[in-house]
Amino acid sequence: MKISYNFVMSMKEHIEEAFVKVFGNREDFISVTTPGRANLIGEHVDYQGGHVLPMAVNRFIYCTGRKRTDNKIKLFSFNYNESFEADTQNISFQSAAKWPNYILGVVQEFKKLGHSMPGMEIVFGGDVPVGSGLSSSAAVEICTAVFMEKMYDIKIEPVELIKLARRAENEFVGVQCGIMDQFAVHLSKKKSALLLDCGSLEYRHVPLQTGSAGFLLVDTKKERSLSSSVYNERVRSVTESLSVIRKHESVEFLTQVEDMAAYRNILSGENFKRALHIWEENRRVLSAVKSLEDGMTDDFGKAMYESHASLRDLYEVSCDELDFIVNFSKESDGVKGARLTGAGMGGCAIVLLEKNKIPDYSEKLSALYANRFGRKPKFYDVEPVNGAHFENNP
Numbered sequence: 001m002k003i004s005y006n007f008v009m010s011m012k013e014h015i016e017e018a019f020v021k022v023f024g025n026r027e028d029f030i031s032v033t034t035p036g037r038a039n040l041i042g043e044h045v046d047y048q049g050g051h052v053l054p055m056a057v058n059r060f061i062y063c064t065g066r067k068r069t070d071n072k073i074k075l076f077s078f079n080y081n082e083s084f085e086a087d088t089q090n091i092s093f094q095s096a097a098k099w100p101n102y103i104l105g106v107v108q109e110f111k112k113l114g115h116s117m118p119g120m121e122i123v124f125g126g127d128v129p130v131g132s133g134l135s136s137s138a139a140v141e142i143c144t145a146v147f148m149e150k151m152y153d154i155k156i157e158p159v160e161l162i163k164l165a166r167r168a169e170n171e172f173v174g175v176q177c178g179i180m181d182q183f184a185v186h187l188s189k190k191k192s193a194l195l196l197d198c199g200s201l202e203y204r205h206v207p208l209q210t211g212s213a214g215f216l217l218v219d220t221k222k223e224r225s226l227s228s229s230v231y232n233e234r235v236r237s238v239t240e241s242l243s244v245i246r247k248h249e250s251v252e253f254l255t256q257v258e259d260m261a262a263y264r265n266i267l268s269g270e271n272f273k274r275a276l277h278i279w280e281e282n283r284r285v286l287s288a289v290k291s292l293e294d295g296m297t298d299d300f301g302k303a304m305y306e307s308h309a310s311l312r313d314l315y316e317v318s319c320d321e322l323d324f325i326v327n328f329s330k331e332s333d334g335v336k337g338a339r340l341t342g343a344g345m346g347g348c349a350i351v352l353l354e355k356n357k358i359p360d361y362s363e364k365l366s367a368l369y370a371n372r373f374g375r376k377p378k379f380y381d382v383e384p385v386n387g388a389h390f391e392n393n394p
């Protein structure tokens with residue numbers, strides 16, 4: 001079924017209209033909205049108990065759906081214009097169409113908790129760019145989890161729901177991600193970043209008072225085909241280092257190591273670089289948050305540049321496109337800091353710059369980037385928004 005896009009309607013209205021076209025009427029449906037996220041600082045530390053500082057951004061995934069009386073799961077993706085059907089009693093990983101896996105993984109996790117899941121019919125869609133590192137996958141997972149919680153009246157504490165969504169990604173989708181993305185898209189608050197200790201799962205909201213400066217995302221538009229295998233490889237490397245270090249001191253995570261330099265000759269060269277990044281990045285987040293709270297945006301920007309250098313040289317998850325954007329930023333008027341955001345290897349850079357410089361910055365970068373890489377970057381001028389929320393059928 002081809003559903004066309006009308007720019008006068010909002011994306012959420014489109015999803016609800018698509019639901020009526022695909023499933024017949026609007027009786028008893030509920031809708032859930034979940035934002036994407038951008039991480040300000042604290043990269044590749046969440047799966048080693050580090051601190052992260054993401055914010056939810058004003059790009060959203062929407063779902064609209066209702067229960068069925070049989071066991072069928074009927075899904076429709078507005079963005080892919082594709083239907084998918086499965087049975088709640090027989091859920092398996094899909095290798096052809098990838099998008100249903102994020103939803104099926106969540107349904108599977110609810111089942112593991114002992115909930116007998118009846119059927120459901122849901123339309124998904126949104127404007128979080130896919131493959132750009134803004135966590136469209138975590139947004140789909142949390143959207144599904146909040147939908148199931150509300151639709152079937154299952155009470156789950158927010159942090160438990162977040163853990164459930166992460167398990168869906170780890171166990172069903174097969175990416176060994178940390179917990180940052182699911183947390184950010186669920187529990188962020190508008191005008192704030194979320195400071196999360198991924199070891200204890202304690203968190204607080206940090207008001208984003210950046211004065212005349214704001215955050216801009218620059219999308220490299222680079223294909224990230226190998227990113228999940230590189231990601232899982234980094235997780236493997238740091239897990240290996242942790243088990244070596246545990247023979248010398250008692251720690252749960254690399255971020256708790258007393259002095260990482262002591263392991264320079266104990267870990268292999270490559271493992272040491274990865275571990276050192278995690279250890280230093282975690283400390284960097286804590287001092288950067290203090291700068292932000294003290295209104296020292298220049299110092300926060302400096303920490304962003306340092307974070308990028310560490311991700312490029314120690315963790316080795318940058319790429320020419322991201323380095324180009326960061327180097328250009330360093331030379332540009334009004335820019336305070338820039339770094340890759342998310343897993344890296346493509347996706348987006350996040351730039352902290354004076355808002356009135358955005359047009360000039362974007363125009364110059366666009367021309368130079370296109371000249372070097374043969375395609376233009378995309379710019380998302382983002383705002384910090386609230387995490388996931390749901391609405392009854394209006």
Ligand code: GLA
Binds near residue numbers: 042043177343344
């Ligand atoms: C991806 C993962 C997160 C986190 C970041 C890197 O977004 O899903 O858990 O590890 O990469 O910081």
